[in-house]
Amino acid sequence: MDSSDIFKKLTCGASFNKSNFTLKKQKATSWKIKEEIKNEPGNLYADYDKVHDWLKATVPEEDIKSEPEDEEDEAMNLLDNVTESRPERKKKDRQLSKKVKNLLATEAVNRLRNRYKLSVNGTDIPAPIETFDEMAQTYNLRMDIANNLTICGYTDPTPIQMQAMPVMLGKKHSLLACAPTGSGKTAAFLVPIIRDLEGPKREGFRALILCPTRELARQILRECSRLSEGINFKLHLITKTTQKVAEMYSPEKTKRFDILISTPNRVCFLLRENLLDLSKVQWLVIDEADKLFEEGKNSFREQLDAIVAACSNPQRRVALFSATHTPTVGKWTKNNLKDLIKVSVGVRNSATDSVEQKLLFVGSEAGKLLAVRDIIKEGLQPPVLIFVQSKDRAQQLHGELLYDGINVEAIHADRTQNERDSIVRGFREGKIWVLICTELMSRGIDFKGINLVINYDFPPSSISYVHRIGRAGRAGRRGQAVTFFTSDDVVNLRSIAQIIRNSGGTVPEYMLALKRRSKQVRRKLMKTAPKREDITTLPRFMQKKPRKGVKEGRVGKKITKKTPGKNKS
Numbered sequence: 001m002d003s004s005d006i007f008k009k010l011t012c013g014a015s016f017n018k019s020n021f022t023l024k025k026q027k028a029t030s031w032k033i034k035e036e037i038k039n040e041p042g043n044l045y046a047d048y049d050k051v052h053d054w055l056k057a058t059v060p061e062e063d064i065k066s067e068p069e070d071e072e073d074e075a076m077n078l079l080d081n082v083t084e085s086r087p088e089r090k091k092k093d094r095q096l097s098k099k100v101k102n103l104l105a106t107e108a109v110n111r112l113r114n115r116y117k118l119s120v121n122g123t124d125i126p127a128p129i130e131t132f133d134e135m136a137q138t139y140n141l142r143m144d145i146a147n148n149l150t151i152c153g154y155t156d157p158t159p160i161q162m163q164a165m166p167v168m169l170g171k172k173h174s175l176l177a178c179a180p181t182g183s184g185k186t187a188a189f190l191v192p193i194i195r196d197l198e199g200p201k202r203e204g205f206r207a208l209i210l211c212p213t214r215e216l217a218r219q220i221l222r223e224c225s226r227l228s229e230g231i232n233f234k235l236h237l238i239t240k241t242t243q244k245v246a247e248m249y250s251p252e253k254t255k256r257f258d259i260l261i262s263t264p265n266r267v268c269f270l271l272r273e274n275l276l277d278l279s280k281v282q283w284l285v286i287d288e289a290d291k292l293f294e295e296g297k298n299s300f301r302e303q304l305d306a307i308v309a310a311c312s313n314p315q316r317r318v319a320l321f322s323a324t325h326t327p328t329v330g331k332w333t334k335n336n337l338k339d340l341i342k343v344s345v346g347v348r349n350s351a352t353d354s355v356e357q358k359l360l361f362v363g364s365e366a367g368k369l370l371a372v373r374d375i376i377k378e379g380l381q382p383p384v385l386i387f388v389q390s391k392d393r394a395q396q397l398h399g400e401l402l403y404d405g406i407n408v409e410a411i412h413a414d415r416t417q418n419e420r421d422s423i424v425r426g427f428r429e430g431k432i433w434v435l436i437c438t439e440l441m442s443r444g445i446d447f448k449g450i451n452l453v454i455n456y457d458f459p460p461s462s463i464s465y466v467h468r469i470g471r472a473g474r475a476g477r478r479g480q481a482v483t484f485f486t487s488d489d490v491v492n493l494r495s496i497a498q499i500i501r502n503s504g505g506t507v508p509e510y511m512l513a514l515k516r517r518s519k520q521v522r523r524k525l526m527k528t529a530p531k532r533e534d535i536t537t538l539p540r541f542m543q544k545k546p547r548k549g550v551k552e553g554r555v556g557k558k559i560t561k562k563t564p565g566k567n568k569s
């Protein structure tokens, strides 16, 4: 089809309104330019439909009449009637060409963002990039990084990577990013940092990555080593905070390191002892930002303020990532960060749609144990994660499930670091089939191919629910989640049912019609979980009371006391 045919098709049924001559003249000229652009090889608008859509969106309705005329002649006449001199016309054409090109580029970017459900907020936001090749060309990614991405099996960027990476690879912005669980946020911040730091420099820490748990810190370290393979960065994880270990640290001794990954309390400990220099930090990443900014008991809030102050480099930029964000994070970024760009994927604070979710009424504590045993009987498909509300309950359930002939372990804050590391390793290697855990493991942990998450104890908040079930259905895989509830759990039932509905699941109407509980009640529940009967199948008369001073919950031991469910994990 030649250009005049396309023109006819494009403007079919339209005529130009002569009362607005200048505008029409521009339209005609811009059409000519659009034709040029359309014919450029590799142009996003090189196909006819796209140009047509663009025209429809750009030319005001009132300028298009419906009676059929010979529009091509009309448009060409308009061009002939131009009274300006040739150079003037050429200049105008060039200006218009630039404008149209910009418009087309903006339109293309908007389409891309819509396609991947990306929302952005800020100024001078770079365009998202759909392939790693394009990213490598546009932002000068060294070959090693591109190769490492391939070795990791990352063929194309995930939506958060498409937009967050260009923001961080640019020169000036800080970033607040929100994307579903399992959507590749870790690589989204690691790749730009690796590119930015270029190579090892022995100047001391130039990037600091904070996260809420040691397990997550270790996982980020692993991912960072994979993605920076061959670049020889010195990565460091603070493993302990005792005085003895502290003796290993000093700003001089840590100069050889480039990237520090840690929980905030360990960094703070070393800062207090003047053993850590963060003045060279160019990138401060706060992973699971809403967790780290959470207020209340055991909050990291004050520690974060101290760390941010210690990162005193005026060029320092901050990137905050999480699958859920709270207003506290928004407020902090507004008050503390310049040139901030916000990026989110999909609806904020929603559950991943790759997990099939179910709510199961189990009547009582005994009902929960029966329900778990039913799942085992039906044919358990490991790996499975089971969430409970406290360390004691993790031990109790472990003691029960040991008798069911499955490879089961429990992980919580009372296990030693070595035990925790070896359990996580065993679970990753498939030696442990069922892992019972507390809130400790709800954030960020990436176990490959979790098939099922069981919320044995109802999550303390909808945010906790989103993270817990997000351990399944990661990196494009599918997974399942079942959440047990009893009459003790109605406070959050409605909000969690709503989350399930929003992510495409089905829930009974009555759950959505439940009365919304006040913020106070919900906050109280986040701090103190409901009291629950012990997890045991022993008849009451056989349940021994633990002797005073004897620590509860040894593996396999039945515990008789009613444990007030603390959220401390």
Ligand SMILES: Nc1ncnc2c1ncn2[C@@H]1O[C@H](COP(=O)(O)OP(=O)(O)OP(=O)(O)O)[C@@H](O)[C@H]1O
Pocket: 153, 154, 155, 156, 157, 158, 161, 179, 180, 181, 182, 183, 184, 185, 186, 187, 322, 323, 443, 444, 445, 446, 470, 471, 474, 475
């Ligand atoms: N571009 C990619 N292509 C394929 N897989 C990827 C890509 N990027 C990351 N992954 C994989 O996706 C999985 C989840 O990534 P990651 O742990 O970074 O998720 P996340 O968004 O941080 O999740 P959470 O919110 O739970 O912390 C990992 O196994 C990671 O290796």
